[in-house]
Amino acid sequence: MNDNSALYAFNKFGDTILRAAFAMTGSYPEAEDITQEVFLTLHAKPQDFESDEHMKAWLLRTAINRCRNLRKSARMRRDTPLDEALANTLSCEFTPRDNEIRERIAKLPERYSSVIFLYYYEEYNIREIASILGKSENTVSSLLQRGRKKLKTELEKEGYIYET
Template sequence: MNDSSALYAFNRFGDTVLRTAFAMTGSYQDAEDITQEVFLTLHSKPQEFDTEEHMKAWLIRSAINRCKNYFKSARVRNNSPLDEELANTLSCEFTPRDNEIREKIKKLPEKYSSVIFLYYFEEYSIKEIGEILGKNENTVSSILQRGRRKLKTELEKEGYIYET
């Protein structure tokens, strides 16, 4: 991979990586930092990808790993709620209800929140999520089911009516 390949990856999948980081951190500024780190890593340590989907999966996995590291780091702090202006700069716009649900997803343990995000927001199949996360399809399916149940319980506590 050369310099133009890293630039191509950024132009092609930059929004996806940013959305992934934002969904996991809830902070636009932190999501931008994580996105930058992912693409700087790709630039400085070139990777070989078989397909664009392989590249996209690597970028998403890198973003998820960086988000995990972010939450383990000492710089994690209580941030003020996200400005509406900043939320609108993302390529995907959330309704107020979407934001509440996204916050509930974010509060789930990471193994559930990442699978739910990849399934519902990025629209990956269970098989594709398994490949991205390096897990068996049955494991991903179980994690998704447990995550849904946990999310349902949390939403019901807040008075949401959950329809299946």
């Protein structure tokens, strides 16, 4: 890989990684930090990728791991002031319905939110998600099914009418 590989990766997949981090953290500033860390890691430790899809999968896996680490950290265990939460929500251009669903996805346990994000937002199939996450296809399928069910329950509690 040449010196421009991290720049190429950022130009090609930067928005995707930012969206993934935002979907998992629910915080635009945290998502920006994670995105920066992912591409700095690639710059510092260049990788050999078979294809752009392989590169994208590596970047997503790295971002998901960073989001997981952030969720475990004491920094994320503190309460976020309402004004900050609203600013984070409004900083990404979603409709109110999209915001509500995105917020619910971000509140799901990481094992569900990452699978739902990769399946619905990045349009990976179950086999590809299994490869990215290092899990079996059956596990990914079960997590996706359970995540959908949990998301549906949470949305219905808030009065959202779930359409099938």
